[in-house]
Amino acid sequence: MAQQLELGLDTFGDVTEDLSGATVPYPQVIRNVIAEAQLADEVGVDFIGVGEHHRSDFAVSAPEVVLAGIAASTSRIRMGSAVTVLSSDDPIRVFQRFATVDAISNGRAEVILGRGSFTESFPLFGFDLSKYEELFEEKLDLFAAARTEKPITWEGKLRPSLTDQSVYPTTESGSLKTWIGVGGSPQSVVRAASYGLPMMLAIIGGAPDRFLPYVDLYHRAIAQLEIPTLPIGVHSPGYVADTDEQAREELFPDFKRNRDDIGRSRGWAPMTRAEFENEADNGSLYVGSPETVARKIAATAKTLGLSRFDLKYSAGPLAHEKMMHNIELYGTKVIPMVRDLLA
Numbered sequence: 041m042a043q044q045l046e047l048g049l050d051t052f053g054d055v056t057e058d059l060s061g062a063t064v065p066y067p068q069v070i071r072n073v074i075a076e077a078q079l080a081d082e083v084g085v086d087f088i089g090v091g092e093h094h095r096s097d098f099a100v101s102a103p104e105v106v107l108a109g110i111a112a113s114t115s116r117i118r119m120g121s122a123v124t125v126l127s128s129d130d131p132i133r134v135f136q137r138f139a140t141v142d143a144i145s146n147g148r149a150e151v152i153l154g155r156g157s158f159t160e161s162f163p164l165f166g167f168d169l170s171k172y173e174e175l176f177e178e179k180l181d182l183f184a185a186a187r188t189e190k191p192i193t194w195e196g197k198l199r200p201s202l203t204d205q206s207v208y209p210t211t212e213s214g215s216l217k218t219w220i221g222v223g224g225s226p227q228s229v230v231r232a233a234s235y236g237l238p239m240m241l242a243i244i245g246g247a248p249d250r251f252l253p254y255v256d257l258y259h260r261a262i263a264q265l266e267i268p269t270l271p272i273g274v275h276s277p278g279y280v281a282d283t284d285e286q287a288r289e290e291l292f293p294d295f296k297r298n299r300d301d302i303g304r305s306r307g308w309a310p311m312t313r314a315e316f317e318n319e320a321d322n323g324s325l326y327v328g329s330p331e332t333v334a335r336k337i338a339a340t341a342k343t344l345g346l347s348r349f350d351l352k353y354s355a356g357p358l359a360h361e362k363m364m365h366n367i368e369l370y371g372t373k374v375i376p377m378v379r380d381l382l383a
Contacts, residue, residue, distance in 0.1 A: 045341055045382060047375045048087030048350040049080055049367065050122040050275055053100030054298065057357040064360070069099035072360045074109045076353075076367055081114035083371025089122030089152065089275070089350055094160040097301060097356070104137040111145035120150030122275065122350070123221040123240075127175040128161035130199075131183035132207055135216065142211045152240050153180060154221030174198065177231070180220075184235050189214055219273065222254065229254050233261035238271040238347070243324045248274065248340045255344050271347035274340060278326030278351045279358075280333050280369040287328045290362060291355060292316050295325075298356025326351060330369050334377035341382060349378075 053073050056064045064072070077088045088110065090103040100106055103121045110119050119141070124134055134151065142149035155176045162169045178196045185192045189210045195201040219240045220232035232239040239258055241251055255272060262270060277295070281287035296311045303310070319325040324340075326333045337349050353366050 044347055045378070046086040046118075046273075046348040047337070047370075047378060048089060048118075048348060049076075049085055049370065050089035050091065050350045050352040051076065051100075051354040051363075052091035052093055052098050052122070052352070053106070054354040054356050054358070055097050055099055056354075056360055056363075059359050059361060063357075066099045070106060073100065073106060074113065076360070076363055077110040077117065077119070078113055079364055079367050080371060081117040083368055084375055085117060085367070085371045086375075087118045087120065087150070087348065087350060089120050091122045092125050092156070092161075093158060094164050095158060097298075104141055107141045107149065108144050111141055111148065114145075116148075118148045118150060119145060120217075120219075121152050122352075123152045123154030123156060125156035125161050126153045126179045126183060127155050127172065128165045128167045129179070131179045132186055135183060135186040135207060136209070138216055139209045139211050142213075142216060143209060147211070147213055150217040150219065152219040152221050153183065154223075154242075157223065157242075171198065180231070180235065183218075184237075187216055187218060219271075221275075224251070224254065226254070226257060229257050230261050233258055233265060233267070233270075236265070236267050236270065238273065240273040240275055240348075240350075241344075243274050243276045244352075245319060246323050248276075248324055249343050251344060272345060273348035273350060274344060274346055275350045275352060276324045276326060276340075277355065278333060279353065279355065279362075280328070280330055280366045280374055281362075282329065282369070284328040284332050287332075288317070288320060291327050291358070294358040295355045301356065330373035330377060333370075334374045334381060337374070338378050338381035341378070 055069055058064055080088050090100055090106050092103045094101050107119050138149050138151045178198050182194055185194050186207050191204045191206050192202045193204055219238045221240045222228040223242050279287050279291040299311045320327045326336050
């Protein structure tokens, strides 16, 4: 486990505020994301994931372009999306863009495909939201064909068919590392297994062990399909500061604001401090000192048998300077501690 577990970071490119409380413009947020990735590379983080959103509170709508900037200015960190909303994109173009990032990065690119938890991209790009499930299933099938890097003959209902069509560029390794993002439905778990793809669990609330049935289902499906063991990852929110008290006090206002902004459109009640504390103590919020966060990550990794854990380190208006300190502590202190705990 100690040698296999990768420890990464994810950001959605949240629109932040500076230390004076002023909103940071979108262009600067994007530049800050690249600077955060550069620091993550320097301090030993294994992976940086960048989300795709099409709404006012997030700056990144084209993660592959941001990843290309990261690729050109880092040397060792792996990079990918978190997630790519495949349902409202073209699978061939997605493959081409990530194959290009893979070339720029010397083979460090990954893609995490998902349906996304927001739906703004559907009307923006002219897709019928009533076909939410059908779009993802069909496009995933085409992406899987493109990923073979062989000529494609394919037919679907929602996109023109292809006959003996090659896709360029190809990757040097011959295989683009691809994950399926899973939010917690058995169908999504089985789908990931059926394509022989690693599963990334988005656990944003509640005790991590409630996802054990999905892990067990994934292993059973892989065994039935006689596929070699595949990685399982987890993406969860968190924040590291010098002490437990500092981490909670610094994160709570921005975490609550982000959660409440999203919750207003989903019918959620505003988050209370008691909910926040309970999630930090017993749920899937990894907030605290390096020691506290490391112990919690190690426990989750053991419980679910993980190959990777990605900490979603951005939280609404949380300032870039605080995120940079978070990243420094995560790379220099949390990651070595987790590895020691799992050794």
